[in-house]
Each structure stands twice: as structure tokens, then as C-alpha cells.
Amino acid sequence: MxxxxxITAAHPDPALLSLPWDIPLEDWPNEVLAALPRxxxxxxxxxxxxxxxxxxxxxxxxxxAFNEYELLRQLSKxxxxxxxxxxxxxxxxxxxxxxxxxxxxxKHLQFSLPYRSLYSQTLQPDTESRLIDALAVxxxxxxxxxxxWGDVSLSNTLFRRDAETFAAxxxxxxxxxxxxxxxxxxxNYDIDLARTNIIGExxxxxxxxxxxxxxxxxAIGDALKQRYNELWSALHDKEEFDADEPWLVxxxxxxxxxxxxxxxxxxxxxxxxxxxxxxxxxxxxxxxxARRLMHxxxxxxxxxxxxxxxxxxxxxxAITDRQKDEIEFVAxxxxxxxxxxxxxxxxxxxxxxxxxxxxxxxxxxxxxxxSEQQRRDVPMSEVVDSYIHxxxxxxxxxxxxxxxxxxxxxxxx
Ligand SMILES: Nc1ncnc2c1ncn2[C@@H]1O[C@H](COP(=O)(O)OP(=O)(O)OP(=O)(O)O)[C@@H](O)[C@H]1O
Ligand SMILES: [Mg+2]
Numbered sequence: 001m002x003x004x005x006x007i008t009a010a011h012p013d014p015a016l017l018s019l020p021w022d023i024p025l026e027d028w029p030n031e032v033l034a035a036l037p038r039x040x041x042x043x044x045x046x047x048x049x050x051x052x053x054x055x056x057x058x059x060x061x062x063x064x065a066f067n068e069y070e071l072l073r074q075l076s077k078x079x080x081x082x083x084x085x086x087x088x089x090x091x092x093x094x095x096x097x098x099x100x101x102x103x104x105x106x107k108h109l110q111f112s113l114p115y116r117s118l119y120s121q122t123l124q125p126d127t128e129s130r131l132i133d134a135l136a137v138x139x140x141x142x143x144x145x146x147x148x149w150g151d152v153s154l155s156n157t158l159f160r161r162d163a164e165t166f167a168a169x170x171x172x173x174x175x176x177x178x179x180x181x182x183x184x185x186x187x188n189y190d191i192d193l194a195r196t197n198i199i200g201e202x203x204x205x206x207x208x209x210x211x212x213x214x215x216x217x218x219a220i221g222d223a224l225k226q227r228y229n230e231l232w233s234a235l236h237d238k239e240e241f242d243a244d245e246p247w248l249v250x251x252x253x254x255x256x257x258x259x260x261x262x263x264x265x266x267x268x269x270x271x272x273x274x275x276x277x278x279x280x281x282x283x284x285x286x287x288x289x290a291r292r293l294m295h296x297x298x299x300x301x302x303x304x305x306x307x308x309x310x311x312x313x314x315x316x317x318a319i320t321d322r323q324k325d326e327i328e329f330v331a332x333x334x335x336x337x338x339x340x341x342x343x344x345x346x347x348x349x350x351x352x353x354x355x356x357x358x359x360x361x362x363x364x365x366x367x368x369x370x371s372e373q374q375r376r377d378v379p380m381s382e383v384v385d386s387y388i389h390x391x392x393x394x395x396x397x398x399x400x401x402x403x404x405x406x407x408x409x410x411x412x413x
Pocket of ligand 2 (some may be wrong): 041
């Protein structure tokens with residue numbers, strides 16, 4: 001029985017029609033699938049290779065599919081990290097004419113790590129807290145734009161390395177709502193649910209002996225709430241200063257920048273006799289360092305990677321004695337003489353192990369390590385050589401399958 005498929009997409013790729021839509025997603029043949037790790041989910045999710053990229057396909061009810069597609073589209077117009085929607089396919093039928101579920105298609109987020117695969121690698125001891133910090137930042141960013149998530153959990157989040165920390169991306173928007181603004185009650189509800197879900201997920205990992213039984217999972221859940229509240233308060237609370245210490249205002253803005261936020265609008269009031277100044281951020285925007293690096297170099301990277309790269313740019317400016325030059329010019333030279341040659345010195349087949357900015361970050365760490373060890377300024381070419389041979393070759397391949405055998409990569413069960 002022929003099926004009449006409807007593809008709803010902003011830029012429909014005709015190659016989509018070549019996929020076996022008349023077969024339930026669960027039974028799709030291996031030839032079309034990409035073996036990549038994925039988190040736990042109620043719905044069937046599969047990754048497919050198509051037109052040189054990897055797509056995530058989720059079988060899901062039609063109304064929910066359209067709703068999630070629309071939300072992801074709205075989110076992708078903001079700069080809040082979330083997976084990018086490709087489209088919705090409806091009208092599927094199998095060979096006997098039986099109706100099949102609709103699917104939502106998103107772009108696979110390269111270099112992303114579901115939390116369960118992070119735990120299958122050798123982890124640094126403070127991984128939980130770094131994941132929690134990343135999730136707190138994501139929630140603050142979502143709440144700032146009025147997005148109520150409704151089902152925050154580690155499995156509805158993807159993590160990418162971001163310098164020495166992680167950055168969190170929203171992957172499952174099924175229960176989300178975009179509102180003009182969120183009430184404190186809505187924000188608290190979202191956070192409480194996140195806390196409960198995370199404690200449950202970490203308990204599961206403990207039961208599966210993926211994390212130590214001594215780890216206090218309740219404290220980790222509480223830490224999310226605390227991190228979130230600290231950040232939200234820093235970005236919204238009124239601060240008071242003595243009017244004769246005006247530099248404290250600039251200092252406070254720098255502090256918010258150091259947390260990764262720009263203040264786009266600030267309300268300033270004074271008390272009646274003018275001795276006290278009160279300031280309160282009105283509009284804040286995440287991505288302070290990422291935006292600055294983008295402006296200076298055109299590099300589009302995550303916040304903490306950008307922070308690291310900007311530090312290296314400052315270091316370059318100092319050692320080349322160019323403090324008096326316009327930073328824009330210095331940045332141009334740093335890109336051409338430092339960043340690009342360093343990344344390109346890594347053989348192409350090894351470059352897919354990490355994002356370029358993350359590679360650069362690790363090479364900087366390695367430079368520090370070698371210089372400490374050898375008590376001299378080790379030139380970048382030597383650093384890169386040593387990094388490739390002693391570190392990178394042993395790293396799992398995070399662009400494709402994290403070094404897991406394809407059969408292990410299916411973390412669904
Ligand atoms: N675009 C994507 N890029 C990378 N991984 C993805 C993508 N889409 C889905 N995944 C993986 O598939 C998993 C399941 O996806 P998702 O959470 O959307 O399914 P779900 O069935 O709606 O989940 P739930 O059980 O929470 O309702 C995610 O945890 C993630 O690991
Ligand atoms: Mg999910």
C-alpha cells in the first residue's frame with residue numbers, strides 16, 4: 001500500500017525520502033543507522049546518516065511532534081544551546097497499510113555526550129558537580145527567555161566539553177512551553193523537578209555500579225538548586241553602593257561578565273539624599289566571552305572555551321609587546337599565527353576526536369605542563385608534537401563513537 005508522506009521542514013532535503021519510512025523505527029536496518037551513544041528515552045530514537053550528516057529520528061505522536069518541532073525552532077532562533085530541528089514526517093504506513101507513528105527529526109549534536117556515556121569513560125572525580133554547574137547555567141538561560149522545560153533531567157540534556165568544564169544543551173523539549181516570562185513559582189517548579197529527576201538518575205547509576213555508592217546523590221541534587229539560585233540572584237538582585245564609590249558599579253558589571261553574562265540594561269537609582277546608589281540588571285544575556293571572541297576572530301565556540309582562547313590572545317599580546325595596538329588587529333594575527341597553525345598541525349584523522357577549540361584548550365594545558373616540567377618556554381610546535389603522541393592518540397573519538405565498539409554504543413537499554 002503506497003504511503004502519502006508529509007514532510008514539514010524549513011529546508012526539506014529530498015534525500016529524506018530515501019529512508020525506510022514504511023518500517024517501524026525500531027526495525028530499521030543497520031545500513032542506514034549510525035552507531036552513536038544516546039541516552040535513555042521512552043520513545044524509539046535512532047541516528048541515521050544522510051547527505052553527509054547525522055540526524056536523530058524520534059518516533060512520537062503527531063501533535064507532540066509538531067509541538068516539539070515548533071519549540072525547537074523558536075529556541076534555535078535564540079542563542080540558548082539546544083538541538084536543531086530538521087522536520088516532522090507524518091502519513092507513514094507500513095507494507096500492510098497499518099498506520100505508523102510520526103517522527104521528529106533533529107540534527108545530531110556533534111561532540112555531544114549523553115551523561116551515561118560520560119560515566120562509561122574514566123571520569124575525573126568532580127564530574128558530577130561540573131555536569132550540575134552546566135545544567136544550572138542552561139536552566140538559567142532558558143528561564144531568562146521564558147522557557148519552562150517541564151521535564152529537566154540528565155537524559156534530556158546533552159553535554160559537550162567546554163574547556164575544563166562542560167556545556168549543557170537541551171535535547172528534549174517535548175514538555176516545554178515558551179511564555180512571555182516565568183513566575184518565580186514556575187521557575188521553582190522546574191528546578192524542583194530537575195532536582196528529583198537527577199537524584200533518581202544518579203541513584204540508577206549507583207545501582208548499576210557506574211558511580212560509587214558513597215557519592216551523596218541527594219547533595220548533588222541540592223547543589224543544582226543552589227547553583228541555579230546563586231546565579232539567578234547574581235543576575236537579578238539589587239546591589240547597593242556608596243555614591244562616592246562609583247567604580248563599584250563597573251566592578252559589579254565585570255563580576256557578572258566573569259560569570260559569563262552581559263548586562264544589556266541596568267537600572268540605577270539613588271536614595272533621597274543621593275548617598276546610596278542602587279543598581280539592578282534588567283536585561284542580561286549569556287555568552288559574554290563567546291560573543292567577544294566571535295567579534296574579534298569570527299570563531300564560534302562555547303563560553304569557557306572562549307574564555308580560555310581570549311586569555312591566550314592576551315598572553316600573545318603581552319609576549320609580542322603589542323599592548324598599545326588595537327585588539328582587533330592583534331586578534332587577527334593571533335588567529336593566523338597561533339590558533340589556526342596549532343589546530344592544523346594536528347593530523348586530520350585525529351582532529352575529529354575533539355572540537356577545534358577544545359583541542360586548542362588541551363594543547364594550552366599541555367604547554368603549561370611541559371613548561372613546568374622542563375622549566376623553559378616550550379615552543380608551540382614541540383608542544384603540539386608531544387600532545388599528539390602522549391595525549392591525543394589515547395583519547396576516545398568523541399566526534400563519532402567515543403571509542404566504544406558500535407555494539408556498546410547503544411546505551412538505550
Ligand atoms: N539531536 C540529537 N543529538 C544527539 N543526541 C540526541 C538527539 N536527539 C536525541 N538524542 C539522544 O536520544 C535520547 C532520547 O531523546 P529524547 O529525550 O528526545 O527522547 P524521549 O523519548 O522524548 O525522552 P523521554 O523519555 O524523556 O520522553 C537523548 O537522551 C539523546 O541521548
Ligand atoms: Mg527524553
